[in-house]
Amino acid sequence: MELVTTLKSQTVRTRIRDVGINPNHWYAVSWATDLKVGQVMPVKIWEWAIAVYRDINGQLHALEDSCPRRGVALHKGKVKGANLACRYHGWEFDSRGQCVKIPYLPPTQKLPCAQTRSFPIQELHGLIWVFPGDSSLAEASQPP
Ligand code: FES
Numbered sequence: 001m002e003l004v005t006t007l008k009s010q011t012v013r014t015r016i017r018d019v020g021i022n023p024n025h026w027y028a029v030s031w032a033t034d035l036k037v038g039q040v041m042p043v044k045i046w047e048w049a050i051a052v053y054r055d056i057n058g059q060l061h062a063l064e065d066s067c068p069r070r071g072v073a074l075h076k077g078k079v080k081g082a083n084l085a086c087r088y089h090g091w092e093f094d095s096r097g098q099c100v101k102i103p104y105l106p107p108t109q110k111l112p113c114a115q116t117r118s119f120p121i122q123e124l125h126g127l128i129w130v131f132p133g134d135s136s137l138a139e140a141s142q143p144p
């Protein structure tokens with residue numbers, strides 16, 4: 001009898017681990033002091049790989065950690081002003097994830113429509129918080 005009960009509770013625990021998180025919440029990803037101006041860090045929230053960076057003005061930004069050109073991890077890139085530059089070909093992405101510069105193209109040439117996802121991010125209570133879900137819901141909620 002006890003064995004059956006034990007097995008049932010183990011099954012329930014296993015199934016709970018199969019359930020994903022609710023993405024429409026703020027999640028603390030790091031101490032704010034661990035990310036200095038001009039630095040990038042990789043962050044993982046459930047299944048989302050995110051590159052979090054602090055630009056030269058101290059503003060935080062969060063982009064999907066995958067360059068839209070070849071999928072290279074953006075957290076391996078460099079902060080350039082307010083943008084994050086991919087390590088491979090140097091494409092630069094702004095805080096919205098939009099490609100805004102390709103270093104080897106003439107300035108007058110039209111850029112491709114390359115974009116990576118951006119996430120709402122904020123610094124509060126000494127922590128960095130990211131909202132991985134529907135960004136239109138981020139303003140309505142606050143970190144706990
Ligand atoms: S893979 Fe990112 S710019 Fe080429």
